[in-house]
Amino acid sequence: MHFIAFYWTLPVKWAGFTQLPKTADEAAKASWTIRYQVERVRRWVKDEKGTLLREAVFMDARPDRGTDAIQSEIGKLLAEAVKKDAELVLVDFAQAFGWRPHGPLFDMIGDAKNCVLLPPEPIRINDELYDPVGHFRQWREIEQARQFEKGDMKQAALATMKELKAGGASYAAIAVRLNDMGVTTLNGRAWAADNVRKFMAQV
Numbered sequence: 202m203h204f205i206a207f208y209w210t211l212p213v214k215w216a217g218f219t220q221l222p223k224t225a226d227e228a229a230k231a232s233w234t235i236r237y238q239v240e241r242v243r244r245w246v247k248d249e250k251g252t253l254l255r256e257a258v259f260m261d262a263r264p265d266r267g268t269d270a271i272q273s274e275i276g277k278l279l280a281e282a283v284k285k286d287a288e289l290v291l292v293d294f295a296q297a298f299g300w301r302p303h304g305p306l307f308d309m310i311g312d313a314k315n316c317v318l319l320p321p322e323p324i325r326i327n328d329e330l331y332d333p334v335g336h337f338r339q340w341r342e343i344e345q346a347r348q349f350e351k352g353d354m355k356q357a358a359l360a361t362m363k364e365l366k367a368g369g370a371s372y373a374a375i376a377v378r379l380n381d382m383g384v385t386t387l388n389g390r391a392w393a394a395d396n397v398r399k400f401m402a403q404v
Contacts, residue, residue, distance in 0.1 A: 203285060203287035204253050204288050206242045207256075207259065207290070208235050210232050210259075218231075221235070228258040235258060237331050238292045239256070241319060242290055242319065254285060275306060287315070291316075292319050292333075293320065330369070358384060358400070372395070
């Protein structure tokens, strides 16, 4: 069986995360959300003994909701899948979150017979368990906290650090995750293993 993969994410405009590299491998280095989808889909295709013909990455236009900007890309991929006798495969985050699905996306794929939707199950990436549900919950908590006082942001960042540390993440892995979520230090800098360790020790 042949498959075409589609990976997507939202921008974090206040953190300057507004563009994705064009290739899946490069996009996976820039975004943990994309990296998760790449790993999830590739492993599933391998388990199915299928062939991955192509991988497309996409960043939507707004940071807070899906838009119809996605429809042009999905339309092209569905047409390509039909032409190549393949199926379009993507992760359906709404299955786990109980969220309203990405409306414009599901308007395109809802009735498509050549589309596979994978549930967003936790997987291990480089010996670290990546749970997309936990990742998005942490991101939303920090996103809400940053709209208020620095003290709120500080506590939200610390809570995220403690949760990741309890799950076995190293200081370096915590820094990577915070940076991927667009979270900076209180001074506006990127996180590194050393300042994560010092931050956790001081609060």
